[in-house]
Every structure is written in structure tokens, then in C-alpha cells.
Amino acid sequence: MNYVILGAGPAGVTAAETLRAADPQASITLIGGEPEPPYSRMALPYLIYGKIDEGGTYLRQDETHYDQQRIRYLNGRCGGIDSSSKRLYLSGGEVLPYDKLLIATGANPIMPPIPGAHLEGVETCWTLEDARHILKLAEKGSPVVLVGAGFIGSIILEALYLRGCDITVVELAPRMVARMMDETAGGMLGRWCESKGVKVLTNTKVNSIASGADGEPRLSVGFSNGQSAPADLVVMAVGVRSNTGFLVGSGVQVNTGIVVDDYLQTTAPDIYAAGDCCEGVDLSTGKPDMLAIQPVAVEHGRIAALNMAGYSHRHRGSLNMNVLDTIGLISSSFGLWQGAQVGQTGKLVDEGGYKYMKLEFEGDKLVGAQCVGMTDHVGMLRGLIQTGFHMGEWKGKLLASPERLREAYISVAQGHPSTGPTAPHVNTPRAGLGVAAGSGH
């Protein structure tokens, strides 16, 4: 069997490794689009503020890992796919026949059509090469304009802050991380950043980028509010779109991302897709969506590979979740953080203390959550939402006291049923997800 994997991000690498484990005899080719070893984009911010060197961004640390796994790793960009003859054409002219193909080409950053966006000093923060540019331009004290305060923008914000840059962040939406958290949380993050000396401009657009005057910083950025700011560096982080342009004419159907079925197979035979480039099922809605996050990429990669290798694995859907460190203020969101259509909400807000917890229920199941300022045992939120435990009496308790989440998790998911006096005994799955505390009865 000859497997070709296009894209060497987390989805591609995980798929290659899964295939190797599932099919020891197969030929596996992994194609990366950049002249680098497979690395993690998520790690770039840590490179920018010096926590790690470039080697620290690599997905696998051992240089010989791919050789040891007998995974052929090569660089190249796809020029097209002929699904009827099962051939993949690299832009350099090389032709790769395949038995099964996985497309894991991820996403690319969107460059908004702003006048001056082509000028030197305007960067995205997406590739290792981008990071190298930023490292050159962002010195301690450098004025930097960050365009976009979404999830990715906010991660970059922290890296630039820790690098000592003088930051102005511009966001079109009325708040930071508008697609990850609500007004309360977004507002907290904004105030927090301002308290750290970051200028936060929400409801604001960048109208233009121009070269700065002599003796001034390289660039001058004009905003929709009429003001402007000087900048040694402008970082664009307004969003990403799936990287699928090369699929035109391949028979692989693309909407926002590549269309896949429950087995992560595309509309073309023997072609699968995984990660940011495809529309896998969102567990919370049951509908296809692009959930461009690391854990989903890995899940996709693994499940797609198992299906490619002949082990039928249905993808039930991935849980949307994010965790963000904004200059030390840590926030996270899970699932239907906006709330269910018909549901109930438990909420605690401590504006002064920068703490926020919001739990969303549908029936007696937890379906979504947002937290600001909470890190301990936060994964329990995933456990409860993803597994869909009936919370029983704990629903009422959590609506009143969301901070008791951990107790609720141990009781419900770990099979320590409550013997509380006021509520009826609840039937909970005894073994549940976990086992560490399972033998107490």
C-alpha cells in the first residue's frame, strides 16, 4: 500500500505515524510545504519571545524520527491532483502515484486588502520564516501594530508583549477573542491588556498602511477612528482560510473547507482530508465546521489514517475548545460557549479579580463553558461536555455555584455518586471516563 500525505502539520504527521503503526509494510510519503522539518505553528509565539529556539517548535524532536518510522519526508507544494489516475503533481514537476491520499494542507492567513499591506514590515505570523522576520523587526520598545485580536492575534500579542514591544492592537469586532468568548470575557481581556500598557482599539479598522516619514518608524498605520500610529512592524492576524486552491479540478469538493464524510473521506475516491483544511463534524452541533485547533488536527489525522488503513472508524465529531494566555491572564472556552438554543446558564463574574466562569447546559448536560482566570483541572470541562454525562442533581448545584465544577466532575464522571441529603440519588455511569478514584466503594 502506498500512502501519500500532503501536509506535514500535526494532522499529517499524526496520520503518517498512525499509518505506520497500522500498516507496518506500507510505503508512506509525507510532503511538507515549507523548507523546514515538520513544526508546530502553535509554538511560534514562544519562539518569538525567546522561550524556545527553532528546534523547540519541531513536532518531533528526534531528527531521525521519520527515517526510523520509514516515513519518507520531502518538501514540495502540490500543483494538482488527478483522482482518477491517483496521481499527485508537485509544483516542481514531480509526480507521485498513491493508493490512498490524505490532504492535510491546513490553512493560510488572510491578508486583508488594505492599502500598503504589501510594504516591508507588514508580516503575518504563520510560518517559521514569518517568525524570523518578526524577530528582526520587533525589538524591545519597538512600536508594533497588531491587526486582529482574535485567538491567534491574542497569542501573538502575548509574545510581542514579552518581547518588550510597544503594542497597539486593532480589532474590527467590538471585543477581543469575539469568536472564542463573550462580551464579559472579551471585555476582561481587553481591560487586562490595557492595564499592562497595551493599547486596545476595538470596533476599529485599519484603513491604510504607509511608509513613515524620515526619522520616524518605518510605517504609519491609519485607523478608522481617524487616528494613526507609527510602527516598526505590523502583524496581520485577521483570520485564516483553508489551503485548498490546488484542488480545483480534482473532484474533491470544497466549501469553506474540504467536504468530508464521517470517515473523513472526501468526495473523491481514496482521498481523505484532516485538520484545518477540512470541515470535520463539530461534536456540539453535529454539523461540519472548520475547527482549526491542534487537538482536532491530531484527532482527524489519527481517524483518517485508520480509515485509510482499512480500520473503519467513524468520526463522531470534535469538540471546539481553546485555551489562551493573554499576558498571564488565562482563559478557555469549550463547546457551545455561546449557550444552547434552549438551555440554562450558570455564571460567576468577578470583574475586579479578572475571574469569570460560565457554564452552559442543555437539559441536564453540560454543553459549553467559558473561563477566565481558572486553570486547575480545567480539562474536566472537556470531559463533561464531550462525554455528555447527565449531570443530574449537579446541574442545579452548578447553576448556583459554577465554581463547584471539580466536585461535580468527580461525582458524576468518576462514579462517586452523591449521597447528598436534599437530592434524589442519581444514576451515574459508574466507571465513566476515569478510573483513578474509582475503587472507593
Added chain:
Amino acid sequence: MGWTGKILRVNLTNGTVQSEPLNMDWAQQYLGQRGLATKYLAEEVDAKCDPLGPDNKLIFATGPLTGTCASTGGRYSVITKGPLTNAIACSNSGGYFGAELKFAGWDMIILEGKSPKPIYLNIVDDKAELLDASDIWGTSVWNTDEWIKAKHQDPMIHVATIGVAGENGVLYSAIVNDLHRAAGRSGVGAVLGSKNVKAVSVRGTKGVKVRDGKAFLKATNEGKKVLAENAVTGSGLPTYGTQVLMNAINEAGAMPTRNSREVQFEGAHDISAEAMATPRSTDGEKNLQTNQACFACTIACGRISKIDEKHFTVVNKPQYWHSSGGLEYEAAWALGSNTGVNDLEALTYVNFICNEQGLDPISFGATVSAAMELFELGLLTTAQTDGIELKFGSAEALVKCVELTGKAEGFGKELGLGSARLCAKYGRPDLSMTVKGQEFPAYDARGIQGMGLTYATSNRGACHLRSYTVSSEMLGIPEKTDPLTTDGKPALVMAFQDATAAVDSAGLCVFTTFAWTLNDIAPQIDAAIPGDWTPEKMLEVGERIWNMERMFNHRAGFTAQDDQLPPRLMKEAAKTGPATGLVSGVDKMLPEYYQLRGWTADGVPTNETLSRLAV
């Protein structure tokens, strides 16, 4: 090293908080917690001050072993001038609060002045803030605990708070931490309330380090082994709690009953440890649900109980149907034997309320007991008691009293003054079973003679925990002495007092001394902090602390006259049990005790003694 080296000083009048270094010279002389905080109080507070006025200060203090793995290393003390006694007050508590304070990086909190409005002190590591408590003022300990955790969205916060009793100035109100552990005695809660401070909440994420980690593990592991192998700490206390004593003390004829008119209680078995662990006839459940350890404690004597949901005290009150802190021996005695009530569920309920409203069950129970005697004598009538038929043995009366006392409503307001003031008001001060204004606990001074001297000389007013000679006189720890004689008791009491002062200053629980001697404890302290800590040095520190406390009281106006037991114990002989015919021999013991202490015949430490100890 052991100590964090930092004190949090809070000026409530100005609303300021500041960090200051711990006086390390004093730390070597006074070790920590009880000793060291008393040193600070004695240096900073006029002993004659109004305990409920802004000139009094209140100190939360940990010991060098608080927040370590030394068994029971989780204690803290509250030190202030007590409103019940006007003497030095030092109330010690377990639970988790003390360790958390240490983990936040503080050896002590000194609260001074008075806040203009109700506040609580919230501490997260280095950050300490005075926050508005108007939403929790007037609410219970339990509500406050829950409210603060929700407010800060952190269930791992530990809270020490007053209930409404402390707000209302009940003179024996407690500071309760972790829902049902309490710095219970002498009215430290009223002092906090007088300063408009509802609570202190703490979350700590810093570490506690010790001087020599390897030696510390060795010493603490050896200590734990001794506790585990000892019959009392390894088996009796975890299984039965302090309630293990109920039947034993009763059989010894040393159980103060019905305001100490008797020394044995016919209903003792009904309210004993054994009763708690036996399925109830009503619902087949046990009162005792489980035992609980305080922080770092490998004994785990704490009781967690659940009241019969059908019992008259809670039948329509589901808010009391959950498990919570159950009866310890002192509470079972004060609320039970001393009032003649043998209804275990009622006692458990009253104990719940004491925790919820922040009352010391010993002083509360003893005050009700005195009131019952006044009622029986016709000196109190239903006209004064809001219609309560205050009869010995009436669980209903006891329950009504507790509900009124915390709220300081009606007759509850009088009960909240304690038995000394109550009995004086109704013309029979002799019926108050107190020393220095504080009610004595669950050991009769006629049946256990050493405890008479213990109560008489305790610096915080009558107390069993200043020199628990019961260990020696009843249990033979460290060696058996005869409970019915006074011979050798002054020296025994003094030795216990000094050793206990040192243990109370270390961050450890005095219950360890059922199994540990200073030879077991000194190596643990020595491995934790610098200063070559030997058993001898600990005793010297203990003696120094004892004399310092005595001098504080001396300056506050206390004299040898205040070292007297109530006349009943001196005149009315025990009528039953082994002590039949005996009265307390405290008058015989005191002169010898003063002499051994190096005090004048009037009970004042001599200059030689003070300079020998560098007090």
C-alpha cells in the same frame, strides 16, 4: 526555613496592608504561633485595653511546622486580649486554614484598629485586600464560606470567619475555619467582630521549605510511626475521636454533671462515641459518618456526623440534613452531661449551630447549665427566658437557647454573656463554673485533681488544653499518677504547661502528645528551623511563654485571687464514683505551684525568674 519570615500587618482603621519581616530574634525565643504571637501582642498592646475596643489587636499565627508534612502540622492560633476573661486569649485551630496561610507566604496576620465598615481580608499569596463584606455581614459561617469561594471562583480558598455570634458580641464567640474547625475559646470571634472584620480568606500557592529536608523527613516519618503504633493516637482517636473519653471519664467519676452538682452522668453512654457509631433505632443510620483529618494529621480524630432527618431538631430543615462536624468530647459533655441532656441527635444539632453561628460549645453549654440551675432555684423564670422551660435534661430548651444565643435575641443575649456575668446578674456568682470568667471543660476537679490546678492557673481562664494532666492521671501518659491525690501535681501541671506551650507554638496539635514526648518533637522542629532545638530548649521556651502570658495578665490586673476555683468544687464533695467524698485540693497545690514556678506567694513571677527566662 519553617517560618516564612513575613508578617502581614493590617491597619483596619486606615484600610492599609503591609508586609514586614518577622523578628527572628523573637522567633528563636518564642518559636512561633502561640508564643511568638503573644510576644507581639504583649509588646504592642496595653494589657489594660478594652478587648472589644480598637486598641486591642488580633493575631492569626502559624507555627514553623504549619504547612509541612509533620503529622498535625497544620495548626494556627488566634491571639488577642479576650473579652470573656479580659486575660490573654489564645485559641488554637486545625482544619486547613493555617497551612493555607503559610502557603500564601505569611507566618502571621496582625489586625489592628477597627474598620469603619464590615470587611473581609482576602489573601492570595502576596496580595492582601480588604473587601466589602456587606453581603455576608449578618450571615452564618457556612454561608460566608460558600459566598467567598463563589465570589473568587475558587473552592480551594480556605476561610476563617465569625458567624453572627461574633458580630453580635457573644463573649464566647469563635472564629470558625473550614466550616467546622474553630479557634473556639475566650471569645476571639467577638474581637474580630468588634473590628468589623467578618472573615479572612486565603489562597496560597507558595511553598514551605525546611532547613534540612532529609533530616526532616526522617524525623517526621519516625514521629508518624510512633503515632500509628500508639493505642490512643493510632486506634482510639481515629476510631472514636475524643469521644473515646466519655464513658471512661464518667466511670472515673470525673464528669461534671448538671453544673458540677454531680460527677457522673447517667446518660453518658447515650451520648458516647459508641452511641455515635451504633445504628440509630429510628432510621438505622449511624450518627457518625466518617472520621476526618485536619491538614497533615495522621491521627484523624475529627468526627463527621449526620443528624436523623426525622429528629425534631431538623425535621423541616433540610439545610441541616448533610454531614458536618460532629461531637467532640468537650462539646458532647458541655451540651450533654452538663445540661443533663442525653439526646445525641439534639446535641449534634446544637453543635452544628455552634459551628454555623460561631459559638464555643463548651462555654455555651456551661452557661446554659448554669442558667438551668438558676431556673431550678427560681432565680430565673420563664418571664426572663422568653418562655423557655429551662430544665436540666430538656433537649428542647437547649435547642431554643442555641438558636437565640448566636442571634443575641431575647434571653439569648444574656446567655451570650457567659456564665460568670449571668450568675452575677442573678445574684449567685458562686454558681458559675468558671475561672477568670471562662467556663471550665469536661473534667471534674474533684475526680481528677491535677485538672483543678490546671483550670486555676490557666492563663486564658479555665481550660483543659493548657496542661492536660488527664493524660497522666487517667491514661498513664507519660507515666501514671493517681487522679485522686494532689501529691506531685504542681510539678506535673507545670511540666505539662511548659511542654504544651512549646507544642502550641510549633504548629502541631497537642493530641500528638498522647504518643509523643518532646524527644519525638524536638528533632522535627530542629530539622525544620535553625537554632539547635532540643527538648530542653523547648521546655525553656515553653516556660518563657508561660511566664510572659502570666505577666500580661498581671499587667491586666489579675492577681492570685483569680487563680481560684468556684466554691462548689472546694466545698461540695463528689457524691458518687471513685472520688466520693473528695473536694478539689487546689488550695493545697497553689502555694507549691507558685514556688516551683519561681513566683511570689502572690503568684507574681519574681524578677529573678523573669530575667532567667529573659521575658
Added chain:
Amino acid sequence: MLKALVIDAGKCTGCKQCEMACSLENEGEFNVAKSRIRVFDFHTEARFVPYTCTQCSEAWCQQACPVNAITTDSMGVKVVHDNLCVGCKVCTIACPFGTVNYNASTGKVIKCDLCGGQPACSDACPTGAISYQDAEQGGFDKMKVWASQSANAATSEGPNTPKAAQASGSGH
């Protein structure tokens, strides 16, 4: 034979000796806030429940790590490599058991690694609530399989998954 922490919550008194032993072993100081094992206090129910990582074979934390900073050792233990961890916290939200925590003072995550085969928590437990046993003895293995299937089922469904494929992911 693989060994595992077996927890009998019914024996736990809530003393937190396990948390102190853990923090001393891993942080060099007594600091329960940084313990990898935690005792949950159900005070109204008279129960204390020690809780930590089960070293699940699914290893969601390991799969979610973008820089391969969590690997499986020869005993099946999931180990965080501090030199590789960038502190992105994705594992903390990915672990559905909530047993990977972020340590703000180091900027890295922490989780139970069974102290390299001699768990300090079980040594310190005075009541036997935490013991370190052959995995099969405690019925642990069976439960672990159940857990991994249950967790696995949440994202994908497949009766024929080869064991080897399940164990892959890190490539070690």
C-alpha cells in the same frame, strides 16, 4: 508487570499527606497547590477523594501536545519533558480528566509521572487509601481499558482498532 496507583477513597481522611509528599518530591518544597495528586473534599457528604492521572493509554495530553513534550515511558507512564514544554496549555484543556495542570511559576505544565516508579503519595498515605499495586490486582487494568474505550468512543467509533494503532501517536 505494570503497576498503577489504586485509590480507595473510602479510606481517605483528607489529611493531604499525599499532596505534600508529591510537592516535596516534584517541587522540592511543601506546596499542595502544585501537587500532582489532589484530594477533593466533599464535606457535606463525608467523603474525601484523592484524584490524579491514570496514565491512560489514550493519552489525550500527549496527542494534543504540539511539540512532543509529553511521551510514554517503558512503564506506560506519560511524562512531561520540561525542556520541551512551551507552556501552551493545550494539554490542560485536552485531558478530559483534568489531571494536567499549568504551573504559572515555571510556565510549564505538571502531571503525575508516578515519581519514576516510586510514587511518593502512596508512601506517604497513612491509611492505605493510595496504594501502588500491580495494575491487574486492583482491577485497574480492566477499568483502564473501559476508560480508554469510553473516551475513545467520544470522538471516534471503530470496533477493529488495532492495539498498535491505538498506542501510536508519539512515535516512540
